[in-house]
Each structure stands twice: as C-alpha cells, then as structure tokens.
Amino acid sequence: MSDIKKFLYVNRRAPYGTIYALESLEVVLIGAAFDQDVSLAFLDDGVFQLTKGQNTDGIGVKNFSPTFRALGDYEVTKFYVERESLAERGLTEADLQEITYEDEDDDWAEKPSIRVVGRDEMAAIMADQDVVLSF
Amino acid sequence: MSDIKKFLYVNRRAPYGTIYALESLEVVLIGAAFDQDVSLAFLDDGVFQLTKGQNTDGIGVKNFSPTFRALGDYEVTKFYVERESLAERGLTEADLQEITYEDEDDDWAEKPSIRVVGRDEMAAIMADQDVVLSF
Amino acid sequence: MSTLHTVNKSPFATRDLQSCLDHCRDGDAVLMIEDGVYGALAGTAVSDAVSARAGALKIYVLTPDVNARGLPEARLSDVVTGVDYDGFVDLVTSHDRTQAWL
Amino acid sequence: MSTLHTVNKSPFATRDLQSCLDHCRDGDAVLMIEDGVYGALAGTAVSDAVSARAGALKIYVLTPDVNARGLPEARLSDVVTGVDYDGFVDLVTSHDRTQAWL
Amino acid sequence: MKIGVVISEGPYTHQAADTAYHFVKSALAKGHEVPRVFFYHDGVNVSTRLSIPPQDERHIQKNWSALAAEHGVDLVVCIAAAQRRGLLDENEATRQGKDANNIAEGFRISGLGQLIEMGIQTDRLVMFGD
C-alpha cells in the first residue's frame, strides 16, 4: 500500500437539524492538513448541505455553508453529489452553491469542485476507497 | 376542566437501539403515582417494545420488557397497539407479551391490557387526550 | 377540538411525516420545523403525500428553518403556509393540544 | 475488493437500509446490527427489498441484537445469516473496508 | 395561557434546545406564561456549565440561564436521566461521592414527577426532541 490513502467523507444528513454536517466539515478541514487523497460524497439528505442562499439569522445558529467554498484552498476539490438524491428532493445542480478550485496542474485554471454523479458511479466511488467516514 | 387529565404516552421507537423506550417507561411508572387517566399508545416501531422473549444477555443491557407486565398493579391498564404497525412488521398479537390487569370494577377479574386497534381508532384515541407525551 | 402536530425530521430520511399524516384528523394542523421543513418542498418524492392531505388539514412550515436551509419560497408547495416563532406560539394556543412526532 | 456495510437503524423508521442496498456492489456484505436487525424479519413491508438483493450480496444479522429484541429465529428471512461479535470482527477483517450507514 | 415545554435532546447536537428557546421567548413576549421547562433524555446535557462553544456560536446553556433569571422560568433537569449521563449538582455529587459537579445556575435537578405536574398544571405542553 502506498503512503497515500483514499479517504471518503460520506455526508447523508441535512444541515442544522443535527450537528453531523458541521462536525463532518470540521474533520474535513483538519484532515486536509494530512497528505491524503480526499473525496466528499453528498447523497440522500446530504445534498441539502450544499444549497445556496442559506440564511441562519432566524434560528440563531452559525451558517457554515460558506466554508465549503473555502475547501478548494485546502486541496479538497472532489465533491461527488448524487443525481438521484437531488432529483428526489426536487433539486438540480443550479440549486447548489458554486464551489470551485484552482487546478495547479492546469495553470491554476478555476474548475468546479462539484461533480454530479449517478447512483452507480457513487457506488463505484465508495468501493474505491481505503477509509470511509460516515457523518 | 375536571381535575383528572387524560395523559397519552406515545411510543413509536424500538427498544435497546436507543433509550427512548426505557425512559418512556420510567415516566409512566412515576406518572402512575398521580391520579390521572393514563393510556399508552404503541405504533410504528413502538410495537417492537412489547415482543415476548426478549433476551438481552448478549448485548449486556438490562431487559426492561418485564416491567410492562407490572404496570397493571399501578392501574396502567390501557395499552393501545396499532394493528397496521404490527402487520407491516410481520407481527401479530400472538408475538406480544401477555399483559393483564385485575379489574377492580369487575370482582378483580384478570383482563388483557393490550387492545389492538386500527389506525383510525388510534387517531381517535390521540385526539381524545389532554396531554400527549411522545417518546 | 383539534390538534397541532409538529414534525421535525426530513421526510426523505424517516417515516415520521408519513406517520403523522396517517394519524391526523380532519381539521388538525401540521407544523413542519427543523429538518421537517423539507416536507414543504414542491415537486419532490414526498410532496404528493402532503398535497393529498392538504384539503382536510392545515399545513404550516417554520420560516426561519426554511431560510436557514436555503429553500426559496418559490420552491415551497402552494398548500403550505409559512409562520415564524410567534406564529408557532399562536398555533399551539389555538389548538387543543400539541403532539410532537419525534 | 469488497465492502462490509453496517446498518443499525430500523428499516421501518428510516431509509438507511434502502440507501445501503442501493449503493452496494455485487459481492459486498451487509451486516444488520442494533435496531437494524429488524431488517432481517421475513414477511414484512421491507423484506422483499432485502430478498431482491440477496443473490448478489451476503446479508448478515448480529444475533445478540436479534435475541435482545425477541425475534425468534424462525421469523428471520432465509437469506440472512446470523453472526455473533466474533463473526462481526471476522467480517470486518475479511472485507477491504467497512462503511457504516449511520 | 400556561405553556409547559419539554426538551429531550442535547445542545448543539440537535436543534431542539434552540427551537425551544426561540419558542419560549416568543411565548413570553406574547404574554403567555412558561412556568417550567423540563429537560429529559439527552436534554439534560443542556444544563452543564462546563460547555465551551466556539466564540462565534450561541451559548445555549447561558441563553437558558439568562431567560430563566429574567422571566422566572423553572428549569428542571430530570434526576434519573441526569445521573446516567453524568450531570450532577453539588448535593448529588456529595451524596454520591463524586469529586465534581457541573450543573449551571438557573437549572435544578428534580424528579420525573415535575414533568407530570407540569402536564397537569399547564394548558398546553410542547415537546422538542429528535
């Protein structure tokens, strides 16, 4: 096994009702300091974490959704979002935040971090990991 | 309003995986000391709380299911169990513990505490309460 | 005599909203709060189940929770009415009892 | 290369078992633990969904959790194999990774 | 109207304690009485004075303690649920031979009878949980 492991963070829960989404993000931020191959999966209610226009003023809880946009700076650039999960919730990619990163291998071109994938491809991504952390 | 209120304890969760069923029972036991009109509702996964033959030796957790049989002594005698919830789970009344009470108004005749009711009747029972406690 | 039912979990994750709708009686109200507000979205896998009961029931959603989750008002079902915390209190006092579908 | 999936919530309460089954690949194993063991019952509203995948997947259930919940072995689906905690450990080591459907 | 409130999930982990807080503030502002809030299940964890949330986050325990002080709300923590989860006041800690306690000001530990009593004495009861 190489020194680099593939880590997948699986996000299947909605934000704010419970703390899992926020504390998952805290792991991703810390984990970025380690030199591993990191991917994020958003499926089931996890896709709701990425909606744009979140405004938590009325519930008195911190809005952590902008942090997703900062992850590119930490070389966390693979956000796999399941197409079927979006569709069941009446969402499309246009309802999600724009999240980008600068590709150092391509003259720092700005590229989208979100990759909408079908359920079969999501299953294949999951099966390709060394470590799967579920939140 | 009369001095006696109708209290309904709604049990919709399975035992052991989480503590709600046990801590619900603790409320019922304490509540029995107050002179109120008490009913218990078991629907959805709550019907699993009443299965017979529970043996928790292997998981190292206390088996609290015998306590249901003691509730008759505290004049907690109305266990409404939803028929549709049983059926969806492949259960019948025969899979449940026998729970009885002695009816002081009928020469202490031993009577069943469990009353299997249909969903509409369960809804009517819920609508007939003063206080509904959900566990 | 009517009941205010509260639902606080996503209808895509749990069966709580469905169980609530199955046990409401005509004239009752359902208030979606916290992650339950996703039940107010139109055009989803569960929105038909909500609309089907909207004639007999009043369906409300807690607007601060809707806003927190970034759900535009235009995406909410027509059968759902938004309320704030004050409205939540009014719903509690104007119904005979509250039942939480936890 | 195969995965051990664990499911610990009742399939009658949440959609976790279904989501797990939808994302398993042929040759994977599913282990039902805690309240997830209700997914091993035969003749229920969800047992067909489990049986449908039983050819491609190995389905296990944690016996101590089955016994705690008073489910007689005769009521469990034929496609499900019981294991104890030692068996759980063996399943973890004999698959390449474990994915918990929390 | 008299409204009783039950909180049955822990702070930060679940939104219940936040939603209940906004609900109670609104109820009081509208002139209703909230004589008691009862903390049960993991809700007892709201009462710890040792919580240190990030500085840009709300402080759930302090919010409740302040509300109780201002409006005379009786914050009751279930003793059975609290003991299981390691929430103790000074008396309990001494009685049980524990070397520390962690209940915040404004909260008091008492029995489940206080929940039933609240159900009897209020006009409405609202539960916030998971």
Next chain:
Amino acid sequence: MKIGVVISEGPYTHQAADTAYHFVKSALAKGHEVPRVFFYHDGVNVSTRLSIPPQDERHIQKNWSALAAEHGVDLVVCIAAAQRRGLLDENEATRQGKDANNIAEGFRISGLGQLIEMGIQTDRLVMFGD
C-alpha cells in the same frame, strides 16, 4: 490486523458505545490490535466520570476505562466536540477558567488529527453511531 474504532453517540442514549465495546473485546480476544478508539459527536459523553447509572445497569465509562487499562487501547476524545458539550480534563478546565473537570481515567482529550492518523495507521476503520 490493526482495527481503528469511532464512537459517535452518547452512552445509554444510543447502543453505539455498547456495540463498539463488545466488538473491541472480541477483536482483542481474537488477537487483533485496537490501537485507538476515537470518540466524536456525542460519543465524547462516554468519557465523563460523573455518570451514575442504576446499579443493575452496565457502567459504560468504567467498562471502557478498564478495557483501556488492560489492553493499552488509546481512548481519544475529540477536543472540539468535547468543549461544545462540556467535557473537560484538568488542563482544559484550568486553561478555560472553568471550576470543574469531568474526564475519567483512561480517556485523553486531543484533536481531530488523531482520527485521521488512526485512519492512516490502521488496516480497517469501523464506525459506531446513530
């Protein structure tokens, strides 16, 4: 084989800490290594030494502390999750100006890096939660 374990729900409230305990005992008995158990989310609540469960119930914290002492398992409590929920060791309590601490013997508070490190250094990682 080296197996890492994560526990992400609180004791008694959820079966996760019990299931993990039986799993780890079996793994150790079978000759595997369990170098570390990481407590995250409400799992940090397992580490309080103030818990007083009923006498006829298992003592989840003591079971873990005993297992750690016997087999050298490193019980790590996430500091960020612990601070939010009011779990402090003596150092943290002093540093934060709190008048009490509540972490039990055998548990240590550290950062999330310990979770990632465990993922890197073990052959398998198993999560127990809700």
